[in-house]
Amino acid sequence: MQRYFIDSNNWNDDEVKITNEDFHHVVHVMRMQEGDTFIANHPDQDAAKCKITFIDENQVVAVVEEWLEETKELPVHITIAQGLPKGDKWEFVLQKGTELGAVRFVPIQAARSVVKWDAKKQQKKVARWQKIVKEASEQAHRNKLPDIDPVLSVKDFVKQSASYDWKFFAYEETARQYPTVKLHHYFSQIEVGQSVMVCIGPEGGFDEDEAIRLKQNGFQAIRLGPRILRTETAPLYVLANLSYYFEEMR
Amino acid sequence: MQRYFIDSNNWNDDEVKITNEDFHHVVHVMRMQEGDTFIANHPDQDAAKCKITFIDENQVVAVVEEWLEETKELPVHITIAQGLPKGDKWEFVLQKGTELGAVRFVPIQAARSVVKWDAKKQQKKVARWQKIVKEASEQAHRNKLPDIDPVLSVKDFVKQSASYDWKFFAYEETARQYPTVKLHHYFSQIEVGQSVMVCIGPEGGFDEDEAIRLKQNGFQAIRLGPRILRTETAPLYVLANLSYYFEEMR
Structure with missing residues (x-):
């Protein structure tokens, strides 16, 4: 599943906004639509599986479906x-x-x-x-x-x-x-x-x-x-x- | 010390010849002269420290001064x-x-x-x-x-x-x-x-x-x-x- 690192300013509890270059990637490269899902990485928290609820001309809005407990990070x-x-x-x-x-x-x-x-x-x-x-x-x-x-x-x-x-x-x-x-x-x-x-x-x-x-x-x-x-x-x-x-x- | 891989055809017991691209490297890039030394790698044998005895227009001739017992090869x-x-x-x-x-x-x-x-x-x-x-x-x-x-x-x-x-x-x-x-x-x-x-x-x-x-x-x-x-x-x-x-x- 596609994965994006999203700045903490674009998180609002369980809602996440995608803007700028990632917006372009979601909409024009991946051609995602409402209802599609992706993984959003919060800079300081777990990653979350998110579902797109709304797309307009410069933002994609999605809601968290599930917080993922996973670590791919080296233990040192x-x-x-x-x-x-x-x-x-x-x-x-x-x-x-x-x-x-x-x-x-x-x-x-x-x-x-x-x-x-x-x-x-x-x-x-x-x-x-x-x-x-x-x-x-x-x-x-x-x-x-x-x-x-x-x-x-x-x-x-x-x-x-x-x-x-x-x-x-x-x-x-x-x-x-x-x-x-x-x-x-x-x-x-x-x-x-x-x-x-x-x-x-x-x-x-x-x-x-x-x-x-x-x-x-x-x-x-x-x-x-x-x-x-x-x-x-x-x-x-x-x-x-x-x-x-x-x-x-x- | 500079190191060259030398084809087995260019070895004759303790004498080694450098030709072609490596010749160019020795003479024009490294600007070595008679008496200078380099390490020659034989494809199937140990490497040797060699001293240049003769340089003409298309070859460098050197003699083995010392066979080196060294391995840099992975044991698998x-x-x-x-x-x-x-x-x-x-x-x-x-x-x-x-x-x-x-x-x-x-x-x-x-x-x-x-x-x-x-x-x-x-x-x-x-x-x-x-x-x-x-x-x-x-x-x-x-x-x-x-x-x-x-x-x-x-x-x-x-x-x-x-x-x-x-x-x-x-x-x-x-x-x-x-x-x-x-x-x-x-x-x-x-x-x-x-x-x-x-x-x-x-x-x-x-x-x-x-x-x-x-x-x-x-x-x-x-x-x-x-x-x-x-x-x-x-x-x-x-x-x-x-x-x-x-x-x-x-």
């Missing part, structure tokens, strides 16, 4: 922070990371990020990113819409991460300099409900200063398996690994 | 078979699947594949696919170059898969119709060295006839976690899960 809260990569790779990470269950994304202006962030374009870019995440959440049947932070410097990012239960960063040097600690050593210590920050460098990884800053602020350097993954593949590997441990092993 | 042999998806998604699966350790890829002309395979273009396409896989193997520091099959019908694919130790296919209906069996239930029964076939549908999944045929031929229907993954995300999830179980948990 995973944030992906990533040094801004080249091209459309950040958008790729947003889409695939949402499918795989991340709850928050933080883009970082890292020393080796080739892309230089243009603050003037911030508003437009962030709107596009939010659209990608919304569509991926609907497609993946998520209950929760992931948050996207504005682009941060490594320094500001480190400050904002202070409250996380677990903080990791992928560091290729780890694989070379030290005997390898397997991911399961760390992941098996994480408890259900805890928050986990996973930080991935841009192409070329974090530079030494950044690595030192991260380490000094409680980030644990990890190696992501024996093969060298591209920057945009790394967060997907971590998310799938945590899904396996928390969702498929118990 | 995973084949990804996939109903041909839309656009460049198959190429995406080849690249990311190689990074994540698959040893073989099989494209399938499935009932719901929107792309209709043009046999006339086969040679050109397969050459392009092989290039993607070669580059991804080098980047990921793999020891082995994955194989790519020609495009097969579901019927032929099923015949060719008879000898696999384990055969799975992702089937969304599984999640709806039956109590869910977790992936770990199956994966924990796989032994090191065994062969595993993982078959993923195109957009829209396998149709009922295909699902029946797969089941009748020993394919086990599996669900890939609680969220609905896009067709191109599904193989990455499986590969990362098997990597976690076989490489990061022991």
